[in-house]
Amino acid sequence: MHQNEKELIARWDHAFEADPAEREKYYLTVAYPYPSGAMHVGHGRTYIVPDVIARFQRMHGKQVLFPMAFHVTGTPVIGISKRIANGDKKTIGLYRNLYKVPQDVLDRFIDPMEIVRYFSEEYTRVMQRCGLSIDWRRRFITIDPQYSKFIEWQYKHLHEEDHVVKGAHPVKYCPQCENPVGDHDLLEGDKAEIIRFTLVMFRWGDALVPCATLRPETTYGVTNLWVNPGTTYVRAKIDGREWIVSPEAAEKLRLQDNDVRVMEDVPGTALIGETVSHPLSGDVPVLPASFVDPDMGSGIVMSVPAHAPFDYIALRDLQQQGKYADITPISLISVEGYGEFPAKDAVERAGITDQNDPAMETLTQEVYSAEFSRGRLHDQYGGKPVREARDDVAETMIAQYDSTVMYEFDIRQVICRCGGRVFVRILHDQWFLEYSDPAWKTEIHDQLAEMALVPTEVRAEFDRTVDWLKDWACTRRVGLGTKLPWDPAWIIEPLSDSTIYMAYYTIAHHLKAISPEKLTPDVFDYIFLGQGAPETVDRATLDAIRGEFLYWYPYDYRFSAKDLISNHLTFQLFHHRAIFPHDLQPQGMVVFGMGLLNGAKMSSSKGNVFLLEDAIEEFGADTVRMFLVGSAEPWQDFDWRNELVSSTRRQIERFWNTIMEAKDAEGTAGIDAWLQSRLQQRIGSTTTAMEAFQTRQALQEAFFGIESDLKWYRRRLPEGIGGAVLQDLCRAWVRLLAPFIPFTCETLWKHLEGPGMVSFADWPVTDEALVNPEIELAEELLLRTVEDIESIVRLIPMEPASINLIVAPAWKHEIFRTVATTADKTRVVREVMKDEEMRKRGRAATDTAQQITKLVLKFPPKLVEQLLETSIDERAVLQGASEFLAKEFCVPVRILTAEESGHPKASGALPFKPAIVIE
Structure with missing residues (x-):
């Protein structure tokens, strides 16, 4: 099999290079990979699904462009290179043992570009082994000088339109790299969000004791503070005032635009039993709590036991030891479904025994969510809904009570690819993409409304992302990438330089022949916007390049993972809208699910992956x-x-x-017409599924459906393999499966003596002249009857001597039609009894109506529809198959009408479900 794959890879070389043609185009793209490690099967799915669609559309007669490139900007490969150069055992082990990099190559990985070169070549080779029908002429890497000129042009436009602004914002920051970092730069915590906390300032003598909270409105209900007695805190002058915080907090605050000078250590035990005060809560004691994390917030926590389950149970644990009995919860929020103290209600209802119970996290979120969405402060605390009071109280505390803001991540560990920890830092003079601009957001909402999104439910997630998206730090000081044209001390970060590269694909192969210095902004203005009169490149060349861009653009579909909705997939909509006219906006997106390995999420850093090339070696590409x-x-x-x-x-x-076996079949059989008709149905269903990107459903129809039909076809034959109809089926079947298993199908196409390559063969089309609903329905009746007989035979202890099949009378078919066409199935008996003949039948008609209602609800809707549209003589069908039935069950088989049979079971005969009497 592998030799066959090798031969076909060579045969496909250059076969999928797509140029503008006099036919409809189909341009699909997929997120280009970052080549810093070997591909695993999760990557395989990301690129194989679009390839299946590309191959399908190509066989549909369209000119298909499926390009590929490699994303190498930013700091990831630099971080990897540094870790290898520093002898990091975990990194070296990952690349030597999991990725199987030869030692002589690994030794060269101290140069980041060696990593890029090695893995971009490996990705290309493995993608070819997967049979991806890519136009490799258009391949580029994102530090190619021509690509950098393209990025400079894009940012010139964004800057001129005031979409790139300078300001101060909190960003993810790696002190070790001295650089802001994005999700792609992270080894851990790539989904971390920056959360804004309010620091509630309690006083202890001359010092401020800050507590970070997301719920400043609960300050009214503070009964005490929690301090970890095992932690050594520090007294520090922060912006000229003395604070008591953990050492970790002091360092975080230093990064967040504060002047921090540590003065002395303060043991946690020195704070226990002290009294602190705040105007909204009065004097409260400081109590010990080992659960307080010095690396979270200020390292000191305010306690609201009436509304925070953790605080309630921690206080309860101490009081059960006979301590602090004088402290009682203070109720300040009323919420439907809870009593005076929501935290107490939730803990006791859940049967929580102590604060270490793993259910506490979920319980806390439930209470917080209920209070935020439905809660209201008591009248003495303002009486406002919590969702309004939260921001109002925060603003008041900042204005009047010394509060300030501190930023934290919503998860504990965020690690840069260099191995260093990432913090939140306030950066000044940083360049930002102003995604917060309301007018820009409105344009993207309008664009989303016009796009095809698969699956449709992701539309809401895109709209939510657009709504909450804030300004994005788009530049770095270090890393690989394009320098900001008007401020070259900065480098454009990797998520910000990968937004409209789909347009670059259309012309990438042309630009390789043009020296970078000639690619001025005027050149790109002409190519992409049809503006200006550049002089560095001749007009004929530019017209040809612009013509190619306009042939392919806009792209038809972009494929990418659902975790990129929150950044890349939404960013690219903003940038397209800013740069290109309305008629060149993206048309559609398909969003992928995630990959699991034996039920667990795939993760290269954790070693839970199966390499794609290993999978191909073991199982074969198809x-x-x-x-x-x-x-x-x-x-x-x-x-x-x-x-x-x-x-x-x-x-x-x-x-x-x-x-x-079937490709050379000859002759005819009585069942041939059924197989021909079934094949037309499979072709239609497969095509419909593929057009909806339902690759699994398409495969169910094209593989398992046809295989099932063939099994029945052969079972119905008196003997032998079948008729010449199988030749037509083979040619259609191979083409239907060619997008899925192209290596196998190319070889089989050759055995079938098909013209050219099956990759470019015409997709099968339903021949309506071969569709025969009557014969399909007849065989469905027979198949279902055989299955029912088999079920009964398995249950009876004796060997059957004969089988009688009793078909339903005409009046039951009338009831079936009434039941099937009545929308409200609770009214079917009433509808049936409107007929005078049915009223005469009395109880028999009503009982039958109820039986048929159950049958209709059990039947597939498509079968019910067929039964309404197509009439068959059930007795004639079963009589015509009586020899087949007798052979199947090795007993005589008689076909009777209900009127002919005197057996008690005859009354149970229903439409499309004959009564079965086995003797």
């Missing part, structure tokens, strides 16, 4: 492809399990053997 696109729909999470992949390989082997 097996990998078929499993990845067939185990779940693209937007669903998939779970790679080797035992399931092995069964996929056996399925492909069955397909191969079936084609090789």
